[in-house]
Amino acid sequence: MRRILAVVAFASQLVLPASAEIIEGIVVRVNERILTIRDMHRRVLEKSAEMGTPIPPSEYAALVQEAADELCLLERAQELKIDISSDEVDQAVTQLRQSNRIESEAAFDAMLREMGLSLTGLRARLRDTIAINRALQKEVGEIPITEQELKARWERERDAYMLPEKIHIVHLVLAAEDDQQRERELARARRLGAAARSGGNFAALVAEEVARGNASGGDLGELALDDLRAEVRQAVGALAPGEISEPFVSSAGVHILQLLSRTPASVRPFTGELQEELHEKELSERYHARLRLVVDNLKKRYVVETRPELFAPRQPS
Numbered sequence: 001m002r003r004i005l006a007v008v009a010f011a012s013q014l015v016l017p018a019s020a021e022i023i024e025g026i027v028v029r030v031n032e033r034i035l036t037i038r039d040m041h042r043r044v045l046e047k048s049a050e051m052g053t054p055i056p057p058s059e060y061a062a063l064v065q066e067a068a069d070e071l072c073l074l075e076r077a078q079e080l081k082i083d084i085s086s087d088e089v090d091q092a093v094t095q096l097r098q099s100n101r102i103e104s105e106a107a108f109d110a111m112l113r114e115m116g117l118s119l120t121g122l123r124a125r126l127r128d129t130i131a132i133n134r135a136l137q138k139e140v141g142e143i144p145i146t147e148q149e150l151k152a153r154w155e156r157e158r159d160a161y162m163l164p165e166k167i168h169i170v171h172l173v174l175a176a177e178d179d180q181q182r183e184r185e186l187a188r189a190r191r192l193g194a195a196a197r198s199g200g201n202f203a204a205l206v207a208e209e210v211a212r213g214n215a216s217g218g219d220l221g222e223l224a225l226d227d228l229r230a231e232v233r234q235a236v237g238a239l240a241p242g243e244i245s246e247p248f249v250s251s252a253g254v255h256i257l258q259l260l261s262r263t264p265a266s267v268r269p270f271t272g273e274l275q276e277e278l279h280e281k282e283l284s285e286r287y288h289a290r291l292r293l294v295v296d297n298l299k300k301r302y303v304v305e306t307r308p309e310l311f312a313p314r315q316p317s
Helices: 002-011 037-051 057-079 086-099 105-114 119-140 147-156 179-197 202-211 230-237 272-301
Strands: 026-030 033-036 166-174 216-224 248-250 253-263 304-306
Touching: 026 037, 026 057, 033 037, 033 057, 037 057, 057 119, 057 272, 057 304, 086 119, 105 119, 119 272, 147 272, 166 179, 166 202, 166 230, 179 202, 179 253, 202 216, 216 253, 230 248, 230 253
Parallel strands: none
Antiparallel strands: 026 033, 026 304, 166 216, 166 253, 248 253
């Protein structure tokens, strides 16, 4: 429903040109296929519904080029004699409704009206989408990627896969609202630190203070050093595991902490999850590069005209 509301809100912002000639102007032509200004506005509504947010006019020119690419691929699908059955379109409609959680016919009809589409129009768009994907499967083909190629990428981009330094601390914070209270809490933190250094259990002493309602904190587990406030980073900077800091002050109050362990920054190992992540990234980049080459070659063969200036919102006079 949020997506539907976003479409309604965006529709109220569209500025259509005043003259009848421009309203019906052709924005994209690929051979005999055309898209008018009205067609492009429908595409904006569709995309805003898909994204769940209005599409700003600054992106209109890119949408025009995207539409030209689609028409080129549809033309190629026709050349390849790709035929999409009604059953395949029915399945795509069902998947669309499920992904948008639209269960009732009334809600589905309302969404179509708000997007400026009839059911026939939606089915045509889905048919085109399936045909484009089939054409791409034939034109782009398989994209094999070896483990050696992935490892080489990992080596080149090691800085992007660094794991930050992590520390494991027990941390106590004593509230201090004024200078006098701050001095009292500093003295209390020093006594607690001295007790722990004399053989007491720092974590247990912290837990006692928290249980009395005098403070907040405890065992914070392992944390990325860069995620901590500057005062904490400075306090643990010179500590060895097991050591307790001197009390220090921040806007939150008086602190004292014990460093339990420190894990140095390191590179994510080339295993499992990272290999999958690298594969997806490499595959996406190669696919889009090959797609761009396919479309550019089609544009050399076809008659392609775009007039994004016709689709631009009217500027105030």
